[in-house]
Amino acid sequence: MPSQMTRIAMARHPEGDPVAEDFSLERGAMPEPAEGEILVEVTLLSLDPYMRGRMAPVKSYAPSLSVGDTMTGQGVGRVISSKADGFAEGDLVTGMTGWASHAVLKGNEARKLDSDLPPSTALGVLGMPGFTAWTGLKKYGRPKAGETLVVAAATGPVGAMVGQLAKSQGLRTVAIAGGPEKCRIATETFGFDAAIDHRAHDAASLRKALEEAAPDGIDIYWENVGGKVLEAVLPLMNVHGRIPLCGTIAWYSGSDDIADGLPTVWRSILTKRLSVNGLIIFDHWDGFPDFLREVTPKVAADQITWLEDVAEGLENAPAAFMAMLKGGNTGKQIVKLS
Amino acid sequence: MPSQMTRIAMARHPEGDPVAEDFSLERGAMPEPAEGEILVEVTLLSLDPYMRGRMAPVKSYAPSLSVGDTMTGQGVGRVISSKADGFAEGDLVTGMTGWASHAVLKGNEARKLDSDLPPSTALGVLGMPGFTAWTGLKKYGRPKAGETLVVAAATGPVGAMVGQLAKSQGLRTVAIAGGPEKCRIATETFGFDAAIDHRAHDAASLRKALEEAAPDGIDIYWENVGGKVLEAVLPLMNVHGRIPLCGTIAWYSGSDDIADGLPTVWRSILTKRLSVNGLIIFDHWDGFPDFLREVTPKVAADQITWLEDVAEGLENAPAAFMAMLKGGNTGKQIVKLS
Structure with a gap:
């Protein structure tokens, strides 16, 4: 297991359209999962327009980010250490990992991915x-x-x-x-x-x-x-x-x-x-199981289709995010971590 | 029965706040009820803010008034001639009479008032x-x-x-x-x-x-x-x-x-x-019987109260209407016809 992790932090609150200087790439010690938690190596990260709202210095529907905080976001990854019931090393999971190479999640805040569909669907069409x-x-x-x-x-x-x-x-x-x-x-x-x-x-x-x-x-x-x-x-x-x-x-x-x-x-x-x-x-999570039950078979049967735009490397997440806010992407914007 | 009736017409579409010149007092022959209709002598007229919208030359949720049309509105009055089943001379009724001394209404567009409450409640608290x-x-x-x-x-x-x-x-x-x-x-x-x-x-x-x-x-x-x-x-x-x-x-x-x-x-x-x-x-008339059933006893028992501001005489309806739009009235604006 590597001893260091990397993450993208908000370096300052953007004024108008975000620019590169609003983000910083940070390195830190690898976190350790406590009892009931898992450590995840992130392989895919979701970029979504709502994140722009989180960067504003005003209270919105969720707490805004403070300078230095890891950018929030949903990710997919592999469990590399588990102290939570129901999770084992190697499990593929999704949760709010943030823009980071590794993240500690509580067991009840992670969801195992066990369908045959590509894992990235958990961030888009089935996310x-x-x-x-x-x-x-x-x-x-x-x-x-x-x-x-x-x-x-x-x-x-x-x-x-x-x-x-x-x-x-x-x-x-x-x-x-x-x-x-x-x-x-x-x-x-x-x-x-x-x-x-x-x-x-x-x-x-x-x-x-x-x-x-x-x-x-x-x-x-x-x-x-x-x-x-x-x-x-x-x-x-x-x-x-x-x-x-x-x-x-x-x-x-x-x-x-x-x-x-x-x-x-x-x-x-x-x-x-x-x-x-x-x-x-976020108000409606109660309905998520119903959604998965209804829509997963339609996606599997190609009755509902989707498109992805994939950027490579955590360090390129800010550029991909800025382009997405201007409509530069086509389909769901994903970042693939190396 | 008098041979003439009077009415207030829209003389022109107002620009901004309505002024006296936007209205005209007109006289005409007394209308006669056809089969299924009643002729009503109007005693009380309701003035409501929505009428300002009807005077605009643009299509709104209801057809707008054309120049020369009688101002629309709900009234209360006595039946003075009936060719409609269920209505007799002397019955107290309410319906969309317009700003007029007399109006012909279809039987199914008039409602008999038979409670012990003052008839004006049919235009306000129970209207x-x-x-x-x-x-x-x-x-x-x-x-x-x-x-x-x-x-x-x-x-x-x-x-x-x-x-x-x-x-x-x-x-x-x-x-x-x-x-x-x-x-x-x-x-x-x-x-x-x-x-x-x-x-x-x-x-x-x-x-x-x-x-x-x-x-x-x-x-x-x-x-x-x-x-x-x-x-x-x-x-x-x-x-x-x-x-x-x-x-x-x-x-x-x-x-x-x-x-x-x-x-x-x-x-x-x-x-x-x-x-x-x-x-x-107007979308919700289906619920009107439920409303009357639930609220009439509360009004009768003084659990719900109301206030009226009464102007005297049809000819004074435009002035009362203009004052109401500026908040000059206190409570439900009524015009009492002489």
Whole structure:
């Protein structure tokens, strides 16, 4: 067993878009598991947009990171030392390892991976992003066959799952994605009925494109982004529409695309009797076993597909994270540790 | 029977706050009921904020008024001629009479009033405003004993009912109202635990006053107004809070009190997992019999109280309506026809 571990720490709170100097690679002594704990050698790490929120110096839905803290995140790895019942050396597990080569986890905070599917699926299609999509669509989207769903960031791991689940339930699905290649992937790989490249449009022409792609209006808008997409979608929402609010990535770094937007949005919610619900998946873990039971066979049978974008090496996690926040990745962003 | 009737028509679409020239008093021939209809002599007319929305030239949740149309509204009156089964001359009824001395209603669009309570209760505490409060609190507020509810326009007929229903279910209730007299009424007449005069505060000091009045945070914000009240309330909303969105009166005439408010509001909905639901009572008429069954005995037993502000004469309806939109009334605004 090596005597040292490495980790990526937050070197300072970012201002606006994160930059390289906001992160630091740190080395330290290998931690030792206490009674009831396991030591894991991390092989795969998940990068997700919510991590940007954790880096802000303000209290959000979870405690924010302090300078010097290891970046939080879910990982997959092998148990190399176990003092927890039910875990043995060599077991493949997933848990909140953080951005680190090794991590100590409590037994009840780790989950053994025993399916035949690739381990990385535990971070994406069968992990937090997939579970977010499944939970939010069911609880707050309340889809009905024949309705129309629009999802932004549609080739990301949440959006792709939302689209596939809705399509399988008989909805018309419209993707919004950044660039022609992602639009192609949205329709060809993920089966969306239509895809719109938001980079090719301002809010006004985006609305026109949406009107063509959603001729019966929009019943469910899966909100990942805010900004001009929200501005274009809102006038097309049908009465009794639903907006599961899962992210506002367009505003993460502070800009505002909608001038005087609030009165318009607030009045639309009223007059169209919309239902807007904030969704943070950490509230819903109770449903995770049901999700795995329902969705794992569909993934195994290729009824639900997924894409990954893999970066190599823990030291490259910050660059991959920064690129992901700007939409530079295609599919679920993973870091493979060497 | 007189040969002429009078009515108030919309003379033009208002720009901003309605003014006297937006209305006209018209005379016309007395209408005659067809088979299945009744002719009603209107004695009481309800004025409600939603009517401002109907005067806008844009499609809203209901068709907007055209120039020359009779102003819409609920009235109470006596049947003076009946061609509908179940109605006889002299019956006291309520229905959508509009702002008029006489109206023809279909039998299935009129409801006979047979309780011992004053007929005006059918327009307020036991009418649309009371039903709005009861429905929205139950469906979208989902109150739990020990929680805190804040309601703006708290001495209005909706707000007063929301406060009394919530208080009876064990919530701490905080009123926001315009001026010291309305604040006194909120606590003394309607039993709110605290009342804050929004006219005495800007958004920042309103927030401080709310922090004192709601030391455990806010679980339910009944949204009647938007503007600076929303701005002050939002940072104090508890996780999993609910916002039944019933009106945005601060913005009815177009001003915006919150600069760059949308990203903040949208992010708050996400991080606090708020549930925001637009409420238009016309969707919920199925529940009206249940409402009457549950609330009528409470009103009869003085467990729920109400206040009315009565203007005299149909010709004075526009002035009373304009004053009401600026908060000039206290309690449910009624017009008594001579």
